[in-house]
Amino acid sequence: MNDNHFKYSNSVLALPLFSVWFLWFVYWLEIRFGFDFDKNGIYPRTFSGLQGIFFSPFIHADIDHLYNNSIPLLILLAALRYFYSRQSMAVIGYGILLSGLMTWVIGRENYHIGASGLIYVLVSFIFFKGIQTKYYRLVALSLTVVVVYGGLVWYIFPKVEEKISWEGHLAGLITGFVLSLIYKTPEYKKIIKYDWEHPDFNPQEDKFMQRFDENGDFVNIPKVELEDEFPPYYSSGFPVNYEIVENEKNESTPES
Secondary structure (H helix, E strand, O other): OOHHHOOOOOHHHHHHHHHHHHHHHHHHHHHHHOOOHHHHOEOOOOOHHHHHHHHHHHOOOOHHHHHHHHHHHHHHHHHHHHHOOOOHHHHHHHHHHHHHHHHHHHOOOOOEOOOHHHHHHHHHHHHHHHHHHOOHHHHHHHHHHHHHHHHHHHHHOOOOOOOOOHHHHHHHHHHHHHHHHHOOOHHHOOOOOOHHHOOOOOHHHOOOHHHEOOOOOEOOOOOOOOOOOOOOOOOOOOOOOOOOOOOOOOOOOOOO
16 A cells, blocks of 8 residues: 555645635624524424434534634544545535434434534544554544544533533444444555465465474474385386397498
8 A cells, every 4th residue: 555545635625614614604694694593403303303414514503612613623624535535525424414313313302503513423434444444644643633632532421511412422423433334445455465464364374384383483394204215216017128130330341
């Protein structure tokens, strides 16, 4: 595997910038024209509340709520688009859909709004997918996500903070993990160069490994004892007939 799959494109910046800009635009519309978009959020186990599955990520309660979601969304969307460009749009789309549906099922009877559910989807997907690939750059990205956003895990538990939707956070975390299992990354699969890297490799059948004992010490391969020793000559059971032919020699002498 090489790093040729890590290619920068304009979408690496355009996608997160446009997404965050759109969140602020929606909030501006609400403030400017006096709309109340909160009622378009997810209201669990009601038919009208299903609309929030699609609308809730774009709705925020106040400026602090919007700001706290904007920064991590910028960083995580850029990381997702750069390192997982093939899977990024599907992760975002199905992440919003599945985490919203799960929130609608398990949530408290209140309006659930905000992009935090999507943020948990991104954190969860990037972390688990990097560990699953076993590629050192993506593993390093997973560890970075843990260091920077590891504290978010506390907000998936109830009663940590009453005003937050821990159900949406939990749904996002589970959704990200499920998507990491569904969407494969064959482009990051390690190229097998040696026989011992194959999953079905049996060291007992390998000629080189047979030169080591159970303690790892080098030993010589025992000589194979032949049942019948080969004679220094070969004999045949077929009769051989020889015919003697006299040598006809010219006895004439040359003239002097």
